[in-house]
Amino acid sequence: MQRQRGTAGTEVLRMLGVALSTAVLLALAGCGVEGTDPQNCTVSAEERARMLGILQLSAMDSGTPNPSVLLALNLAGDSSKARQELLERIKETAAKQAKDMSSGQVALYTLALRSSCCDPGDVAAHGQSVDLLSILQEKTGQELTHLEQNGTPKSSLFSVGLDAQALCVTGAGDYESAATILAKQLQRSQDKLSVDEQAMMALALVCAYNRTEHKDVQDLLNRTLTMVSNGFLDKQAEGNGIIGNIYSTGLAMQLLLAAGKFYAPRPWDCTQPVAAITAQHLQQPMAVAQALPALVGRTYLDSASLDCSPEAPTTAGMQLDTVLTKGTTPEQAGSNITVNYTITNEVRGKHFSYSTEVEVPAGSVLLVVLEEAQKSNKTIFSFKTESTFWGPMVVSIHGLAASENDRTFWQFFNGSVPLQEGVGTYKPQDGEHIRAVFSIY
Secondary structure, eight states, X not given: OOOOOOOXXXXXXXXXXXXXXXXXXXXXXXXXXXXSOGGGGSOOHHHHHHHHHHHHHHHTOSSSOOHHHHHHHHHTTOOOHHHHHHHHHXXXXXXXXXXXXXXXXXXXXXXXHHHXXXXXXXXXXXXXXXXXXXXXXXXXXXXXXXHHHHSSOSSOHHHHHHHHHHHHHHTOSOHHHHHHHHHHHHHHHGGGSOHHHHHHHHHHHHXXXXXXXXXXXXXXXXXXXXXXXXXXXXXXXXXXXXXXXHHHHHHHHHHHHHXXXXXXXXXXXXXXXXXXXXXXXXXXXXXXXXXXXXXXXXXXXXXXXXXXXXXSOOOOOOOEEEEOOSSSOGGGTTOEEEEEEEEEEOSSSSOEEEEEEEEEETTOOHHHHHXXXXXXXXXXXOEEEEEETTEEEEEEETTEEOBTTTTEEEEEEETTEEOSSOTTTXXXXXXXXXXXXXXXX
């Protein structure tokens, strides 16, 4: 199940005029599968430049460095100063904090550094050094033990999929056993898993399939990848190009790019998801970071095979312009909308349900609605957020906190429809009924 995603309502920048050379376009064109036109499977130079600009600006943010952004920039062939500065900050953070990170975070740092042609087994910065691969092997082992003993990992199957990918890409640890466990989990629970989880788990299986020499393992991975990839093609047909939701589509595309032989000879119209993502005009850096690799024909499995030589084709620099976005758009300022807001708990402790009606400027993000509700009655509508790479995540409402141990979270709905964006990006319309429901995942 998807947890909320969003971005903080801070001042952001947008890029004006970045052009990619013909050499870069050719170098980054996706290979796709037989029968597809690689150039039709990638976004336009203009959209690619816009997305790169968002990532470069995110890379210059002074907050916690985001390895997903560095990984996406590398896979897209970026060579900007922002990328280089982000790489140095990633090294520093890894050297200082890796032992305290979750397995999934260590995996992302590993992939980001490997895609930068750095050795994740020896990361040094400011007199400190760390072996990310040893840490990742240990943490992945703990995740798999918990998964086999309790039926769930310590963190999430998405993270364990990343763990297995990072181990396999770097050739470290027992990635084959991890892939086998993930394959069996997919076989048992495919219908209960989100597209994001399936994509990350299945990418690890592709890597392991290409490395293993054990026929029984290959057979298991083959069956599983055939099942998952065909399931994604079915979802794409049902969703007019969308696979799961707009945020999971890019990850699903990575799997379809890497797993062509597992659904062949069935054709894949890769132009559909490319068009769907382009039409969405993604703005949130984490959303862009997850979508961009597939839109240039790359996957996380390419992390170890990038050309980091000075002669390698790269993207150009960028020009910047500022746009002020503090929760509303300029053209909407001055008009107000009314939003109905309800908070409900029927899961833990004393059950409750409270509603209110708030008035906010048109174009406001959902976070503004929550803030206005809190102002109207702090006792009932109090809430807390935590910063994530997806923006602010609501972790407590009315004093009831989400818990990883209990696998609970606050899920937001427009009426009965789950929101696909977080409180920092979703903009309610006049008369909408926003529901925050305490839920189990």
